[in-house]
Amino acid sequence: MTDQNLPAEHSSDANLPAHANEALPERFEDPGLPPHIPRRADVDEKAAKRAELQVVALFTLSVVGTLVFLVAYFLIDIDARAYVIGIGEISLYHVVLGLSMAASMGGIGFGAVHWAKTLMPDTEIVEERHPQASPQEDRDGAAAILRSGWQGSQLGRRPMILQSAGVAMGLFSIPLVVQVAGSLGPLPGEELYDTNWRRGLRLMIDPSGTPIKASDVTLGSVFHVMPEGFIGEPAHENLTAEEEMKAKAEDQVILVRLDPSDVKSQKQLDWGVDGIVAYSKVCTHVGCPVALYEQQTHHLLCPCHQSTFDMTEDCKVIFGPAKRALPQLPITIDDEGYLVADDSFREPVGPSFWERG
Amino acid sequence: MSTNSGIPQGADSLRTSSSAGATATTEKADTSPKLAAPIVWSDERVGTAKGMRFLLKKVFPDHWSFLLGEVAMYSMVICLITGTFLTFWFVPSMGHVEYNGSFVPLKGVGMSEAYASTLDISFDIKGGLLIRQLHHWAALLFIVGIALHMARVFFTGAFRKPREINWVIGAVLSLLAIIEGFAGYSLPDDLLSGTGIRAMAGFMQSAPVIGSYMTFFVFGGAFPGESIIPRLFIAHVLIVPALLVGLFTAHIVLVAVHKHTQFPGPGRTDNNVVGFPLMPVYMAKAGGFFFIVFGITALISALVQINPVWVYGPYDPTQVTAGSQPDFYMWFSDGALRLLPGWLEFTVFGTTWSFNIFLGSLVLLPLVWAIIIAYPFLENWVTGDKREHHILDRPRNAPVRTAIGASAISIYLVLALACVNDIIAIKFGLSINDLTILFRAMFFIAPIITFPVVKRLCISLQRADRDLVLHGTETGRIVRTPEGEFFEVHEPLDEYTRYTLVQHDRQEPLSALEGVPTDEHGVRKPMSLGYKTRRALSDFYFKDQIQPVTPAELAAAHSHGEHDALESGHNHEALPSGQEQVGIDQGSSAK
Ligand code: HEM
Ligand code: FES
Numbered sequence: 001m002t003d004q005n006l007p008a009e010h011s012s013d014a015n016l017p018a019h020a021n022e023a024l025p026e027r028f029e030d031p032g033l034p035p036h037i038p039r040r041a042d043v044d045e046k047a048a049k050r051a052e053l054q055v056v057a058l059f060t061l062s063v064v065g066t067l068v069f070l071v072a073y074f075l076i077d078i079d080a081r082a083y084v085i086g087i088g089e090i091s092l093y094h095v096v097l098g099l100s101m102a103a104s105m106g107g108i109g110f111g112a113v114h115w116a117k118t119l120m121p122d123t124e125i126v127e128e129r130h131p132q133a134s135p136q137e138d139r140d141g142a143a144a145i146l147r148s149g150w151q152g153s154q155l156g157r158r159p160m161i162l163q164s165a166g167v168a169m170g171l172f173s174i175p176l177v178v179q180v181a182g183s184l185g186p187l188p189g190e191e192l193y194d195t196n197w198r199r200g201l202r203l204m205i206d207p208s209g210t211p212i213k214a215s216d217v218t219l220g221s222v223f224h225v226m227p228e229g230f231i232g233e234p235a236h237e238n239l240t241a242e243e244e245m246k247a248k249a250e251d252q253v254i255l256v257r258l259d260p261s262d263v264k265s266q267k268q269l270d271w272g273v274d275g276i277v278a279y280s281k282v283c284t285h286v287g288c289p290v291a292l293y294e295q296q297t298h299h300l301l302c303p304c305h306q307s308t309f310d311m312t313e314d315c316k317v318i319f320g321p322a323k324r325a326l327p328q329l330p331i332t333i334d335d336e337g338y339l340v341a342d343d344s345f346r347e348p349v350g351p352s353f354w355e356r357g
Numbered sequence: 358m359s360t361n362s363g364i365p366q367g368a369d370s371l372r373t374s375s376s377a378g379a380t381a382t383t384e385k386a387d388t389s390p391k392l393a394a395p396i397v398w399s400d401e402r403v404g405t406a407k408g409m410r411f412l413l414k415k416v417f418p419d420h421w422s423f424l425l426g427e428v429a430m431y432s433m434v435i436c437l438i439t440g441t442f443l444t445f446w447f448v449p450s451m452g453h454v455e456y457n458g459s460f461v462p463l464k465g466v467g468m469s470e471a472y473a474s475t476l477d478i479s480f481d482i483k484g485g486l487l488i489r490q491l492h493h494w495a496a497l498l499f500i501v502g503i504a505l506h507m508a509r510v511f512f513t514g515a516f517r518k519p520r521e522i523n524w525v526i527g528a529v530l531s532l533l534a535i536i537e538g539f540a541g542y543s544l545p546d547d548l549l550s551g552t553g554i555r556a557m558a559g560f561m562q563s564a565p566v567i568g569s570y571m572t573f574f575v576f577g578g579a580f581p582g583e584s585i586i587p588r589l590f591i592a593h594v595l596i597v598p599a600l601l602v603g604l605f606t607a608h609i610v611l612v613a614v615h616k617h618t619q620f621p622g623p624g625r626t627d628n629n630v631v632g633f634p635l636m637p638v639y640m641a642k643a644g645g646f647f648f649i650v651f652g653i654t655a656l657i658s659a660l661v662q663i664n665p666v667w668v669y670g671p672y673d674p675t676q677v678t679a680g681s682q683p684d685f686y687m688w689f690s691d692g693a694l695r696l697l698p699g700w701l702e703f704t705v706f707g708t709t710w711s712f713n714i715f716l717g718s719l720v721l722l723p724l725v726w727a728i729i730i731a732y733p734f735l736e737n738w739v740t741g742d743k744r745e746h747h748i749l750d751r752p753r754n755a756p757v758r759t760a761i762g763a764s765a766i767s768i769y770l771v772l773a774l775a776c777v778n779d780i781i782a783i784k785f786g787l788s789i790n791d792l793t794i795l796f797r798a799m800f801f802i803a804p805i806i807t808f809p810v811v812k813r814l815c816i817s818l819q820r821a822d823r824d825l826v827l828h829g830t831e832t833g834r835i836v837r838t839p840e841g842e843f844f845e846v847h848e849p850l851d852e853y854t855r856y857t858l859v860q861h862d863r864q865e866p867l868s869a870l871e872g873v874p875t876d877e878h879g880v881r882k883p884m885s886l887g888y889k890t891r892r893a894l895s896d897f898y899f900k901d902q903i904q905p906v907t908p909a910e911l912a913a914a915h916s917h918g919e920h921d922a923l924e925s926g927h928n929h930e931a932l933p934s935g936q937e938q939v940g941i942d943q944g945s946s947a948k
Binding site: 024025026027028030031032033034073078079087091093094095097098099101102103104105106107108109110111112113115116117120121122124125126127128129131132181184185186187188191192206224226241242245246248249250252281285286287288289291292303304305306307317319320321322323324350351352353354355356357 | 414415416451452453459467480481483484486487490519552555556558559560562563564565566567568569570572573574575576577578579580581582583584614615616623624626627628629630631632633634637638639641642644645646647648649650651652653655656658659660673674675676677678679691694695696697698699700701702703704707708709710711713714717745747778779789790793852853855856859860905906907908909912
């Protein structure tokens with residue numbers, strides 16, 4: 001036992017009568033393993049036979065499962081469907097394959113465990129443990145090898161080898177790291193500061209790609225908008241799929257018509273057209289589309305972490321983990337009465353980054 | 358039953374007739390067994406017999422909680438098998454295609470090859486959906502298994518010397534499992550997983566100084582680019598699995614080197630291991646258990662749909678579904694993001710510091726795992742215990758550790774629940790703002806409540822153990838003393854049951870053990886800051902410790918009619934001398 005390792009102070013307890021302490025051991029003695037109690041199958045041949053049959057039945061279940069799987073794999077139509085009470089409509093093919101595989105695996109598993117529990121020996125065996133630490137002899141031997149190795153290397157006498165080898169070992173991985181880190185991607189440059197919006201680009205409905213007449217935007221209506229040339233047919237024709245995705249990720253805008261008397265910010269009205277205002281739809285938290293607009297409250301809600309922006313207050317954050325207001329896109333109308341951008345965004349859209357300021 | 362034990366029948370008869378005891382397999386056990394030819398062949402080349410002798414007789418203790426690690430191990434194997442199958446059909450590319458498979462609602466829709474191939478696996482490859490579901494369910498089971506296994510190791514103190522290294526390996530494995538799961542979840546490029554990647558880009562971008570560079574390097578340019586899925590794919594099928602398998606191997610080798618821990622009980626000491634031999638019992642049980650885990654995973658995969666990516670549609674950066682949650686193991690991190698208030702972001706000298714984002718993402722995981730990894734070393738520093746421990750603690754016997762673990766779990770649950778705050782709000786018609794504020798408060802309150810409650814609970818359980826040892830179990834028999842007093846006869850515990858309740862070490866705080874340090878003149882010595890901290894922590898751990906009953910205490914309880922000197926003194930429970938022997942019937946209660 002480990003008693004001898006215990007600090008001696010542990011033993012006395014002021015609460016106890018001194019005489020009781022003297023006569024009795026400090027701790028209870030280990031009574032050793034309790035007597036083995038035989039199981040039914042150990043003493044009753046009938047019970048053992050029953051257990052044997054149960055094990056065989058489970059293994060047979062596995063065989064049946066395997067066969068059902070094979071038959072189903074080749075014979076059932078992959079599109080076959082079935083109705084199960086309580087679950088609803090299901091893919092018959094998938095369910096039969098899954099259940100038969102479950103039987104095929106589970107039969108073996110439960111069979112083996114049942115076999116071990118009922119028929120294999122259940123007397124516990126004791127194995128000795130030895131301390132993890134090596135015997136002193138091994139430690140001394142190892143120390144001697146290390147010492148003679150160190151001496152044989154002559155590093156103690158020729159420190160310059162040690163130093164130069166250290167420097168070389170310290171540096172050799174740098175080319176590898178530089179290669180991979182340096183070539184993984186381009187530097188961000190100005191990309192995070194800019195979108196595809198430019199002065200004069202029409203606001204197009206996402207996904208149809210049709211322009212929007214200011215007069216068609218009724219009070220309270222909402223449009224999801226992309227810049228002209230970056231949505232619909234022209235985009236499919238002129239942009240790669242990658243460019244199209246990037247445009248969607250950065251340029252998406254939500255357009256709403258508010259009653260100007262509800263709006264609290266003059267700048268917001270100035271950047272809009274008769275209460276029609278456009279805001280970046282990329283959440284300033286970590287970039288989900290801020291897609292849920294509540295008409296009555298004029299709140300924009302981001303479904304990812306529930307940041308809430310108030311449309312009547314220049315899309316300021318009124319709740320949730322985002323800090324910054326959604327950037328506003330200045331808009332105006334062109335000669336034909338369509339909404340167009342009056343400028344690009346005047347600050348970076350989307351999640352914060354360190355150097356954005 | 359033990360009456361006919363003299364005439365062995367059934368399985369016992371085989372065993373006792375064999376001199377080899379546990380290894381009896383045939384009835385002709387008396388002829389000495391020979392190795393089969395293939396084993397002899399390999400023995401002559403690599404010494405197989407030596408290894409078999411060492412391995413096959415290794416003893417494994419039995420306890421249901423030891424299966425949790427096995428659940429993790431087996432579900433990892435299932436992930437490896439099914440994942441390899443998936444690579445045969447999955448196309449890790451963000452190249453654009455028009456879907457033309459057999460799922461009618463998406464016919465003609467533009468999408469990435471990754472998403473299209475996931476649809477093919479689900480609808481056009483025979484049994485492909487089953488493999489996908491097996492893969493995803495096994496992944497979830499893997500992470501649940503690891504988490505419960507870790508909890509078992511923590512609450513039983515199995516991380517103590519000499520197993521600290523394995524605790525560290527296990528902790529790293531659990532982190533890798535989460536990373537592996539996240540990477541896999543991102544591969545199909547459906548709307549939900551794409552939203553997860555979008556958030557990941559946002560996290561990385563929030564890192565001070567290097568954020569935008571890191572994002573551009575990882576994504577090969579601006580979000581989303583066309584590199585992230587191929588890169589996550591290589592991480593998911595090569596880099597992380599290689600690390601997982603390598604570390605897992607080290608983990609298992611160390612388990613064999615240390616031999617398994619065991620729960621306390623009669624005959625179990627720090628110098629032995631009591632249980633069943635690998636051959637044949639443990640082989641059948643553990644091997645069978647693999648098939649059980651696989652079978653149950655198949656059953657769930659057959660009946661419960663997971664990640665039906667065709668419902669969500671292909672990823673489109675302008676779309677999002679309300680109520681989008683990641684897989685459960687990421688909930689705590691996503692929950693933390695929901696709770697961190699926006700004012701944690703500020704600008705200084707033209708630079709933006711988004712503590713609201715990177716605290717909950719980039720910092721949270723490494724921080725949590727650093728604490729997990731440090732814990733055994735911290736506890737060891739406090740206890741100063743240099744001994745090897747192979748007997749597990751019953752969680753109640755380490756009340757402060759158990760309370761620390763429970764508080765950590767309470768924080769975890771608050772964060773995880775915060776991740777579903779929108780769903781809770783809708784289900785129960787609550788305001789999401791109120792809920793968020795409630796969860797923010799709970800983050801601090803939950804551990805403050807949990808700690809003392811759990812600690813008290815452990816201490817009461819320890820007291821109950823003491824009571825049981827000192828006064829035995831109630832028999833329901835009422836006896837009248839000659840003085841006319843009535844009391845209930847209590848039956849003393851048999852020595853085996855008792856030993857389990859009294860075997861643990863006394864533990865006392867440093868302040869009680871070492872007193873006030875003085876020099877040789879009896880003058881108080883100044884304590885170093887480190888030592889003071891250690892003493893304070895030791896007090897924190899052990900000052901309310903309930904010590905195990907000693908033989909002297911038990912004797913006192915039996916001999917004194919009144920024993921109010923004893924700690925948990927109830928009045929009528931001491932047995933008058935002479936009644937002590939009533940009804941001791943060892944072993945009969947075990948059946
Ligand atoms: C060991 C732990 C592993 C975990 C926790 C894990 C987790 C996941 C998860 C959650 C998914 C999403 C599945 C879905 O579509 O619903 C996934 C997909 C995938 N995994 Fe794994 N995986 C593991 C190992 C592997 C390995 C070893 C491979 C290949 C060698 C692999 C190959 C794949 C492939 C190709 C996919 C995409 C196919 C699809 O989503 O249908 N996985 N993984
Ligand atoms: S991404 Fe909008 S709240 Fe997090």
